[in-house]
Amino acid sequence: MPRVSATKQSILAAALELGALHGISGTTMDEVSERAGVAKGSVYYNFASKDKLFEELLTAGVSSLSGTLRDARQSAGGFAGIEGMVTSMLALIADNRSLARLMAAEIFRTDRPWQESMGVLRREAISEFEAALAPLVPAATPPGSLPLMAAGMFGATLMAGLEWLIFSPETPLNEVSAAVLFTVSGGLTAPDAATSGP
Numbered sequence: 001m002p003r004v005s006a007t008k009q010s011i012l013a014a015a016l017e018l019g020a021l022h023g024i025s026g027t028t029m030d031e032v033s034e035r036a037g038v039a040k041g042s043v044y045y046n047f048a049s050k051d052k053l054f055e056e057l058l059t060a061g062v063s064s065l066s067g068t069l070r071d072a073r074q075s076a077g078g079f080a081g082i083e084g085m086v087t088s089m090l091a092l093i094a095d096n097r098s099l100a101r102l103m104a105a106e107i108f109r110t111d112r113p114w115q116e117s118m119g120v121l122r123r124e125a126i127s128e129f130e131a132a133l134a135p136l137v138p139a140a141t142p143p144g145s146l147p148l149m150a151a152g153m154f155g156a157t158l159m160a161g162l163e164w165l166i167f168s169p170e171t172p173l174n175e176v177s178a179a180v181l182f183t184v185s186g187g188l189t190a191p192d193a194a195t196s197g198p
Contacts, residue, residue: 008046010036015053020098024054055114061099062121068092069128081132086157087177093161104162129153153184
């Protein structure tokens with residue numbers, strides 16, 4: 001992975017903070033420049049446009065999420081793998097709140113210039129849930145259901161994580177994870193296993 005300069009890191013951090021507060025449409029390159037403490041020319045030197053800036057920010061975030069989910073899935077089999085994925089995703093959201101808010105607002109949009117690249121990365125993240133779910137679903141499950149189940153688990157975890165951090169931040173991570181797992185685990189495991197938490 002190429003080394004990111006301190007200036008570029010400052011620009012990305014400023015864009016993330018502003019984007020989480022005001023949305024991408026409500027953020028200007030002038031504001032990013034001011035928040036980062038760099039000349040506007042430096043912003044454009046590193047990113048040709050606001051679209052390119054936020055595309056890099058978002059794609060890096062979703063790529064990191066995919067890696068986190070992959071590591072969790074590979075560390076345990078069966079339902080324990082699902083538990084690990086949900087818990088790891090919630091922990092990542094807690095550690096990167098601004099990015100999680102931005103991703104939640106953007107990941108399902110279809111009118112952005114980065115739609116194609118985000119779509120590929122979103123699919124990678126969801127496919128990790130799909131791979132973990134595949135051995136657990138009944139054989140009679142219709143073929144088209146598995147991708148939707150995986151997308152539902154991904155979306156439920158993302159939105160529950162944001163709900164938790166915004167409205168119930170005092171709730172321990174293991175309780176949030178158990179609540180998500182109980183909600184999405186119908187037919188995969190007994191309720192007492194789903195609520196045991198990590």
